[in-house]
Amino acid sequence: EAQVTQNPRYLITVTGKKLTVTCSQNMNHEYMSWYRQDPGLGLRQIYYSMNVEVTDKGDVPEGYKVSRKEKRNFPLILESPSPNQTSLYFCASSLFGQSHNEQFFGPGTRLTVL
């Protein structure tokens, strides 16, 4: 089954404790992206990757890091989480190049930073 997986699905942590949210896709997509969803703001892009070893900042990259060492994986790293990073996070993947290419979303990770 074609899918994007994320782990963990739920996470409660404390300020400053480094964490990683994993994302993996099995569709051989070049493009992967991380979004955060906050009430009243919709989804906003954090980071994206066009292919292996190619990553770039999205609209709200502060406080986050990513890596793309393999095509299927695109982990999101919070080196020192803060309460304002409490949010619902989505990983997405798609083929790259055409405007009609659907982005497939993972199930989401609900993060709470105390």
Add this chain to the structure above:
Amino acid sequence: AQKITQTQPGMFVQEKEAVTLDCTYDTSDPSYGLFWYKQPSSGEMIFLIYQGSYDQQNATEGRYSLNFQKARKSANLVISASQLGDSAMYFCAMRPTMDSSYKLIFGSGTRLLVRP
């Protein structure tokens, strides 16, 4: 500025009736794609329908249709014969072709509640 506006934070519709969810967009890019996603209470994002800026006909997918009015920069989602399972958050999104990030720009969403 590239922007999606959804002016209806919440809506009610009676089961089996049709409902229109509004979406307007702003972009200077002559080529773009418009998407609608559904987010049920379980949280996942479900792709519903796509409309390209150069498509001559309005997109349809089953009970979903997109009322695309390019001159007005609107891309309203029409759900026909509403079902209880349609109760969810709905997001309109745009991808300008010239945006190098290839990102989707989302609106703030409309929460739809279908009444039995």
